[in-house]
Amino acid sequence: MRLSISHETTYHYEDQVRASIQYVRLTPHDSERQHVLSWQLELPRPVRAQLDPFGNILHVLTLDEPHEAIIIGARGQVDIDELREAEHESQSALPFLRFTRLTEADEALQAFATQQCRQRRDRSALIDLMHGLNQYITYTPGATEVQTSAAQAFAGRAGVCQDHAHTFIACARSLGIPARYVSGYLYSESSEHLASHAWAEAWLEDAWYSFDVTNQLARPERHLKLAVGLDYLDACPVRGMRRGGGFEQMHAKVFISPLPAPVMSVQQQ
The missing domain is CATH 2.60.40.2250 (Immunoglobulin-like)
Incomplete structure (x- = not known):
């Protein structure tokens, strides 16, 4: 595309x-x-x-x-x-295990991640986590601010794509899976959703896989990546x-x- x-x-x-x-x-x-x-x-x-x-x-x-x-x-x-599901990089993914103020996993987030994934640490587990967060945190523009943390958005059960990405990253890191924040664009046929966007990537099987919680998409076929980081402030x-x-x-x-x-x-x- x-x-x-x-x-x-x-x-x-x-x-x-x-x-x-x-x-x-x-x-x-x-x-x-x-x-x-x-x-x-x-x-x-x-x-x-x-x-x-x-x-x-x-x-x-x-x-x-x-x-x-x-x-x-x-x-x-x-x-x-549109057919590529993962991206390979030579840089180590280990820095993306580090929590930040915006991605700190409190007890509630840790419990939710464990409930969704159990003992699994594969892509299907993270897809279940993606769907679970989408159902738990209602997409609500204006409900949060740029400084809202993952724990705060999760407790309020409302947020936007930034909050969906932060909560996914917090959960993944609590499971020992490197995850990072992605900023960019998403093309949608609906004119209401043509805008800047944010999603997450997780390091699985030596590659980065995308997880768009807001749109429940695990394949980035309509996503254009601008930047990555530990959280919103980096990217x-x-x-x-x-x-x-x-x-x-x-x-x-x-x-x-x-x-x-x-x-x-x-x-x-």
């Missing part, structure tokens, strides 16, 4: 911001499952790309002059291998700090559409 993406995020501030720094992870990279055909990042000024500790493509945007708004855009085309598309500015308003527009695959011509002999 070939996907075309257009993503624009605008930040407006109540007062002038004296200075700001934005960590931008909005550029996908090639992998076994996706091939970037073209990609363009639109920032207020040119910024050199670098790799962060997790291998994500990172741009650090620093604005030293006063400003009242920031517009960050990204657009491009990416081919997705979110844009994360920043500023001096001044007062109240902030953020508005994001994301458009995703499938494109027809190129037709190969056959020359006659």
